[in-house]
Amino acid sequence: MSPNNYMEIIQLTEDAVGFHSMNAIAILFAYVTAMYIAGKNLSKFQLILISVLYTFFYIAPSFTTAGNLDRVARMQLDFFTNFPTEASAFLGPGFSPEGFYFNPLLIAFFLAWLASIFFMLDIRRRAKK
Numbered sequence: 001m002s003p004n005n006y007m008e009i010i011q012l013t014e015d016a017v018g019f020h021s022m023n024a025i026a027i028l029f030a031y032v033t034a035m036y037i038a039g040k041n042l043s044k045f046q047l048i049l050i051s052v053l054y055t056f057f058y059i060a061p062s063f064t065t066a067g068n069l070d071r072v073a074r075m076q077l078d079f080f081t082n083f084p085t086e087a088s089a090f091l092g093p094g095f096s097p098e099g100f101y102f103n104p105l106l107i108a109f110f111l112a113w114l115a116s117i118f119f120m121l122d123i124r125r126r127a128k129k
Contacts (some may be wrong), residue, residue, distance in 0.1 A: 003086040006079040007061040010090075015032060017068045021105070023061040027054065028112055040127030050099050051120065055113070062109040 031054045039047065079088040080097045088095070 001082075003079070003090075006075065006083065006087070007090050008081065010075050013068050013075065014081065015069060015073045016118065017065055017072065020061040020065040020068065024058060024065060027058050028116055031058075032116050032119055034049050035116075038084045039123040041118055047120070047124070051117065054116075058109075058113055062113075065102055065109075068105045069105060073103075 031050075034050070042050070076087070076091055076095065077097055080091065080095065
């Protein structure tokens with residue numbers, strides 16, 4: 001692959017990361033809004049069904065985002081290994097191939113999901129009072 005191919009693939013994958021993470025955030029806020037507006041009026045079956053569907057729809061963009069971030073990191077490293085001069089110019093002076101890469105995004109997505117479920121349970125608890 002040429003340096004231009006690396007740059008294009010890295011940029012396209014970074015765009016996909018933004019797209020999928022925004023999908024996850026939109027799904028999260030849609031669920032929280034729906035639970036705030038209608039959560040106290042739903043039956044237990046409806047609530048469980050909506051929460052399970054929400055979880056499935058939330059998992060897909062969350063894992064896709066994390067997978068694409070890992071793919072970007074591997075492509076950047078491969079780009080730097082094969083074309084160090086071009087990669088340094090494209091990736092910036094802060095890129096280090098020896099740097100430790102940790103993707104905390106899945107943890108953040110999980111904590112946001114957990115907070116939304118607790119929010120729903122709190123709405124239900126307050127409605128019973």
